Amino acid sequence: MSDVTDVLKQYSEDVVKTIEENLSVIEPQDLQDACLYLTKAGGKMLRPALTLISAEAVGGNKEDALKTAAALELIHTFSLIHDDIMDDDDMRRGMPSVHKVWDEPVAILAGDTLFSKAFEMVIASKEENAHPANVANALATVADACVKICEGQASDMSFEGNFDVKEDEYSEMIFKKTGALIAAATKAGAIMGGGDDEAVHALYEYGRMIGTAFQIQDDYLDVISDEKDLGKPVGSDIAKGKMTLMVVKALAESEGEDHDRLLEILKDDDCSQESIDEAIDLFNKYGSIEYAYNLALENIDCSKKVLEILPDSEAKQLLIALADFVIDRSS
Structure with a gap:
């Protein structure tokens, strides 16, 4: 682990530097600070690392995908x-949320600025001799994910208070909410790395599946972890009445008093x-x-199996790891 x-951490260093360079021109200073706040707070940087490693896995250079x-x-x-604004969450990455440090209007503007800067940065890849077709395809991939x-x-919001959600509806929601951006990361990396259609598709599928697993694991950790590892109270999703895979499954399998008590x-x-x-x-009772x-x-x-079409490389082994x-993380 x-x-x-x-x-x-190794792959994130250049990403953080690139982000800070591109956001340093934002004015006024409060807005710039709000935009950089969560980047400076840390985080796994899983998505950008996957982008860079995917570029390498298809034989490209990570610099082309930076x-x-x-x-x-x-x-x-x-x-x-x-x-965090929509959910009124006070904490993020162990620190007060952006809208708690500043206020909601500034936080909304920070989010909007980051959204706009993201597209500007993909387009700027042309300045570094990236192939225009690859830039266009990567841009379309990012837009689709958004x-x-x-x-x-x-x-997810429509599921609130709706306890008749089916598993396929839940699966579609978590793919879009979490898996889509991870799939975009691996696909865009493969595109910027010059991968052929088969490799790009394989890496998209890889990202889609680990993205889905990532959200399911988040739901799972919410009920099996301790508060110190999780960084929030255990069972907080239950307290909020959120529809997770475990809730969907337990409601589908239970009946009578158990079903009624769970709903209560x-x-x-x-x-x-x-x-x-x-x-x-x-x-636990209903598995x-x-x-x-x-x-x-x-x-x-399944995500590891789709990588079999790629040539053996250190990058491929990193994707497997x-x-x-x-699935092995504790938070």
Whole structure:
């Protein structure tokens, strides 16, 4: 695990530098500070690392994909800022959220600025002799992911208070909300690295599957981790009545008193820790925790299989290690 963390840190250094250089021109200073706040707070930098490694995995140079990698991190940061506003979340990466440090109007503007800067940075790849067709395709990939993120967030919001959500509806939502940007990262990296259509498609599928597993693992960690590792109270999704894969599965499998009690807990706006623990017991009773973990693991296994068409390389091995990291992480 530490090796993968070291790899992410190594690849993130150039990305952070590129982001800071491109955001240093933003005025006024408060807006610039708000834009850079979450980047300086740290984070896994998984998406830009995947972009750079994907470029290398198809035989390209990571430098050709650097601005696109930075752009994808900006899109991710933009989505976090706006998500925190919509969810009224006070903390992000162990620090107060952007809208808590400044205010909602500044946070919204920071998100909008990052969104705009992301497209500007992909286009700027042309200045470094990137092939115009590759830049256009990478730009289209990023734009498509942005639409899917918004669709996924809208679906997630529509699920609030709707306890009839089916598993296929939930799966579509998490792909759009989380998986789409990770799939865009690997696809755009392959494009900027000059990969052929087969390699680009394979890396998109790889990103789609590890992205799906990433969100399922987040849901899973919410009920099996301790608060110190998780960085937030265990069972916070249950307390908020969120529809996760485990909730969807447990509601589908349970009946009678168990079904009614689970619904009662999820609908409780003042859910106690005792009730959260009771819900987790029901998840275990109906096998939904194990089901979620196994589905995430299945996605990881399949993601590694699609990489078989790529030539052996250090970058390919890194992609395999990063897939395992998604399922093995504790936060």
